[in-house]
Amino acid sequence: MATGRNHRPATRSRGIPEATVARLPLYLRALTALSERSVPTVSSEELAAAAGVNSAKLRKDFSYLGSYGTRGVGYDVEYLVYQISRELGLTQDWPVVIVGIGNLGAALANYGGFASRGFRVAALIDADPAMAGKPVAGIPVQHTDELEKIISDNGVSIGVISTPAGAAQQVCERLIAAGVTSILNFAPTVLSVPDGVDVRKVDLSIELQILAFHEQRKAGEEAEAAGRKGPDGDMPAVMPA
Amino acid sequence: MATGRNHRPATRSRGIPEATVARLPLYLRALTALSERSVPTVSSEELAAAAGVNSAKLRKDFSYLGSYGTRGVGYDVEYLVYQISRELGLTQDWPVVIVGIGNLGAALANYGGFASRGFRVAALIDADPAMAGKPVAGIPVQHTDELEKIISDNGVSIGVISTPAGAAQQVCERLIAAGVTSILNFAPTVLSVPDGVDVRKVDLSIELQILAFHEQRKAGEEAEAAGRKGPDGDMPAVMPA
Structure with a gap:
């Protein structure tokens, strides 16, 4: 994906x-x-x-x-x-921070598949002051002002960005300046990063596109099977495929 | 992913x-x-x-x-x-339903990357009666009781499951019985489906695992560079890598 x-x-x-x-x-x-x-x-x-x-x-x-x-x-x-x-590298502990605690960030914070793979959600960060202190998945959200301190205090090298597109590049730069060297980007935008920083972008529609390919093919096979009713294939067929 | x-x-x-x-x-x-x-x-x-x-x-x-x-x-x-x-198959319109409107389902409903690829969120479905009628991403949530009618009325062939793991198989079976032939599964469980149905499972941790591989390698390179200080390599090195 x-x-x-x-x-x-x-x-x-x-x-x-x-x-x-x-x-x-x-x-x-x-x-x-x-x-x-x-x-x-x-x-x-x-x-x-x-x-x-x-x-x-x-x-x-x-x-x-x-x-x-x-x-x-x-x-x-x-x-x-x-x-x-x-x-x-999953036999070691990887503290990660998630920045942007909207629906997606909250879903990621709650996602069981991280912890079971060695990824520990060390902190949740959001720019909205009203979110600060609110627990999400049992972890109190911290304000973006604390970002650098959080990265440094927790020795975080992997950051997850789930902010809106417009905020992602700036968050990315702050994460990198604070010491993060790998970024998982869920924001629908392309991030520029310096040499030595890895970025992987998650596109939630990629798997849907692969399903669409197979759906289209199934529909084509049905149409083809339906077309097998006789040499004159231009009449809509009604027999089940 | x-x-x-x-x-x-x-x-x-x-x-x-x-x-x-x-x-x-x-x-x-x-x-x-x-x-x-x-x-x-x-x-x-x-x-x-x-x-x-x-x-x-x-x-x-x-x-x-x-x-x-x-x-x-x-x-x-x-x-x-x-x-x-x-x-x-993206040049045609693919109506999809999303079942399970928690944080992840809501994030998916709001996800811009679907519409731009030909995927139209035709309906949002949740088992919680308190959710029914509430708009998420501008679409009112419908109750699971309506699932079969929604699939049939909208000619839906692709279903997205973002329920908790325990509910996913049953939702999957109802979607298939109602005519869905492709399933995108975000629930952390393996679904059994009959022949002719495509399932793709999204594991949000896969990209993180690939980042961890590279982080580990970067750390190894740093340790190696630090170790180049002399023939006796067992003393912690302090020179920058």
């Missing part, structure tokens, strides 16, 4: 291709589901299907981790969860 | 590989930004960099669309926007 990195070679990073890095969270999600069902081992084919990737690509990706599985047994689920988590 | 399709060959669909389909929205986003700046043409290298894809892959992807660009000139931005939009 999002992408776009800045100022860094797009293909490799610490020996692991960027495309492999982007698939690691998908493997991790599939493996976590297996782990929750106490499944001890998984074949590359099963895991590839669960992650929506082809199995040759999965095996190649795992070779970068030094993980090759055992012939006839497959991969050890728990060990692979650990390996991928470690590779992604 | 999300993936996972159900019950369909993972590699091809109407002749276009699934991985290409998944990249089309990224190209479209980059092209739309160029179009807004009135840029008439773009080289495959420039566009690839803007979309975060390598240029050979981009040219291969575009060959599936029958789009080859002009040597020395590049691709016509407006025409490519049209081609990709048409391929993705």
Whole structure:
């Protein structure tokens, strides 16, 4: 649902291709589901299907981790969860701040999927003085005036921006000046950042676009099936597809 | 930030590989930004960099669309926007319903990125009777009792689920029974759907995981640079990395 990195070679990073890095969270999600069902081992084919990737690509990706599985047994689920988590840096604690506590910021503050991946919401920040002190997801909102102090006090290196588009660039600059080096941008705007800062932009419509592609294709198949009623295909067909 | 399709060959669909389909929205986003700046043409290298894809892959992807660009000139931005939009099915109107109008559902209802891609929020649905009739993003919330009628009256084929995890499967089944064939799932749970229904699950933590990978690597580089102070590397280094 999002992408776009800045100022860094797009293909490799610490020996692991960027495309492999982007698939690691998908493997991790599939493996976590297996782990929750106490499944001890998984074949590359099963895991590839669960992650929506082809199995040759999965095996190649795992070779970068030094993980090759055992012939006839497959991969050890728990060990692979650990390996991928470690590779992604999820075995350490990442304090994050969320700036912009509207509906989206509040939804993100409440989102259970962060904490389970090593991301701890250290602070919520909003420009509206009326929000200050109000608890959201159990965390009192702090005013934007405190932004620099919050970043510094909590050793925050990852900031989440969920402000309106017009406020995002300025918030981004303040976060970076205060020491943040990775930004997850939910604001519907493109952010400019200096070298050495990573930005990923989340576009909530991307998955809908992929669904639309398949909907259109399904509709096309129905129309085609309906058209199979005879050589003269210009009459609207009524038979079910 | 999300993936996972159900019950369909993972590699091809109407002749276009699934991985290409998944990249089309990224190209479209980059092209739309160029179009807004009135840029008439773009080289495959420039566009690839803007979309975060390598240029050979981009040219291969575009060959599936029958789009080859002009040597020395590049691709016509407006025409490519049209081609990709048409391929993705975005040149038609897609009414969608959002079920579960908490913070996330409200944020989605307000999200500008849907309308600009051909997705029209036809209705907002929530199980809380106290929400019924309240406007969110200018649209009055309707009660879950009306779900089947709303789907049918509006010819909705795409449903967005932003309910709590516990309610999602039941909502999913009602949407499908009422005629929905594509589901965008924001609820933190895996949905079971019958053949012929596409589900994509949005995991808001995936992009954060990719940022964590890069943060960890940056920290590693700093430690390594700091460690270059001498052959005996076990003393904490103080020189700037």
